Amino acid sequence: MPLPRTRGTALRQRLAELRGPSVPPKALDARALAALAANPGCRRRALLDGAGVDKAALAGALGSPSAFGQSxxxxxxxxxxxxxxxxxxxxxxxxxxxxxxxxxxxxxxxxxxxxxxxxxxxxxxxxxxxxxxxxxxxxxxxxxxxxxxxxxxxxxxxxxxxxxxxxxxxxxxxxxxxxxxxxxxxxxxxxxxxxxxxxxxxxxxxxxxxxxxxxxxxxxxxxxxxxxxxxxxxxxxxxxxxxxxxxxxxxxxxxxxxxxxxLARLTRIEEIADALPEGACFAPELPPNELAAAVESVPATYAPECLAACEMAFHCRARSRAEGAVTSYGRSLRAELGGLGTVDDVLAAAHGAAGDADDPAVAALRRAARLRAEALATREGSACH
Known part of the structure; x- marks a missing residue:
């Protein structure tokens, strides 16, 4: 449904400020809109695409150029x-x-x-x-x-x-x-x-x-x-x-x-934009530290599938790995781990240092840790003899 005229005009002006005053909008095409549907939880992509940001240029300015595209x-x-x-x-x-x-x-x-x-x-x-x-x-x-x-x-x-x-x-x-x-x-x-x-x-x-x-x-x-x-x-x-x-x-x-x-969620991207810090801008000519801060102020939901669909995938993957996010290993694994969002959380739960023992994910991790320890002990014992 189209936005009311005044609301839509204000939103377009706000998105133009995020894109950069001298940067023309990159038109959305069917591939970009389809990729949004493939990862509906990524607020970063929703905002960047909604604002018409050239994600390939942005990724290059951040030092993570994209190999995404057709030969x-x-x-x-x-x-x-x-x-x-x-x-x-x-x-x-x-x-x-x-x-x-x-x-x-x-x-x-x-x-x-x-x-x-x-x-x-x-x-x-x-x-x-x-x-x-x-x-x-x-x-x-x-x-x-x-x-x-x-x-x-x-x-x-x-x-x-x-x-x-x-x-x-x-x-x-x-x-x-x-x-x-x-x-x-x-x-x-x-x-x-x-x-x-x-x-x-x-x-x-x-x-x-x-x-x-x-x-x-x-x-x-x-x-x-x-x-x-x-x-x-x-x-x-x-x-x-x-x-x-x-x-x-x-x-x-x-x-x-x-x-x-x-696409219905895209009509509410002003909510994402309103949560950004004052002066946030994604113009590629900005200093890399300012650009990185603006990008990191928008939550991303990285998954390996992004590598085939988004120009920002390499940047988001590096950040996800640095944070130890389990989504780096796939959405299916993330879904099975419930509230355990990082590798450190998973290891702590597996070794009994954190987590609720009644949580099925925690119980499965602890059982796997016991089985691994037993297997390693058996292997070491065999090697000694």
Whole structure:
């Protein structure tokens, strides 16, 4: 939900101060929004992304440059594969959508492929909305190649560009994600599929905003079907290391729900900003000690998964390790240890120097410590003989 005008203006001004008066905002994209959903408890990332801070430049200024990003080779390979999938007016792509998601519909022999060119992201988003409305009313297949969608994020529009959106003859809309990682024997790397699903969930939310603006109840006015955004997207990947496309439907309802909750939290980033010390700023040109103090004033929730999703991951990992935080070893371990948040706490509990003996985590640690001590004693005894 957009912020009230005065509140939204004040928030944008506050975020601009945090970013630095001469630093332009870095636009949020679907990857950044999806990464927020992957780590919803990280207040640091929520604030930095909400303020439009260039996290790669910030990490470099802090002395922890990021290796996050796609290689030039992977980028070129992905573009070549996408061009093959969309060749001949997207005939192969539409065939895959028909086969995997809508086999009872008419064959997509003829499909609309509207021109989405316009000036600026706002113009392209408006042209995309018009094309979606016209395709829905036409009751035929349509392929929108790289449409532009606008999603309200903390009172400001984030412009997003999915690989493709397909309009079905029944008026429903499907997001298509084209990735360059392989699909072997009909399945792909679960971690990569999960990342693609989170990214697609952002596009689905943006499409739902378009449907709401167009008025999904148009059926009552002119007889055309209401626009429905499908919650099963189509993931298209190379088949078995070839350049031939293979496709699989992916249900993204869970990812959509998580992303929607996280984006709702972003509308309250002013609460995080208000807790910062006076004068805090994330401009990369500041002295490193001032910059580090500003960054450390915002709580972070580091986990190993951040290395694949956030430019600040190396900096946060170093701080997490220095503090002995158990999250450095993974969220699953952190969840099993309950209230034991540091390695020192865990060791103290294991050796009986701290912790409640009735706590299941503490009891398990002490039992493990006893078993280890017994095993070591047995080994030493065997060595003596």
């Amino acid at each position: 030039q080779f992977a980028f070129m390979r992905g573009n070549a594969f996408e061009a093959r999938v969309k060749a001949d007016g997207g005939a192969e792509l539409l065939r895959l959508v028909h086969e995997k998601l809508d086999p009872t519909a008419a064959e997509p022999d003829e499909a609309l492929v509207p021109d989405l060119a316009a000036v600026g992201p706002e113009g392209r988003a408006a042209r995309t909305a018009l094309a979606l409305r016209e395709a829905t009313q036409a009751l035929t297949w349509a392929l929108l190649d790289h449409p532009m969608l606008a999603l309200d994020v903390a009172g400001s529009p984030a412009f997003l560009e999915p690989d493709a959106v397909v309009v079905h003859p029944d008026g429903s809309w499907t997001v298509v994600e084209i990735k360059s990682f392989p699909m072997l024997d009909g399945s792909a790397d679960p971690a990569k599929v999960g990342a693609a699903a989170r990214q697609a969930a952002v596009y689905v939310l943006a499409l739902e905003e378009v449907a709401a603006r167009l008025g999904a109840g148009a059926q009552e006015r002119d007889g055309t079907p209401a626009a429905v955004v499908r919650h099963r997207i189509l993931l298209v990947c190379p088949k078995d290391f070839s350049n031939l496309p293979a496709a699989s439907p992916v249900d993204i309802r869970k990812q959509r729900a998580v992303t929607r909750r996280q």
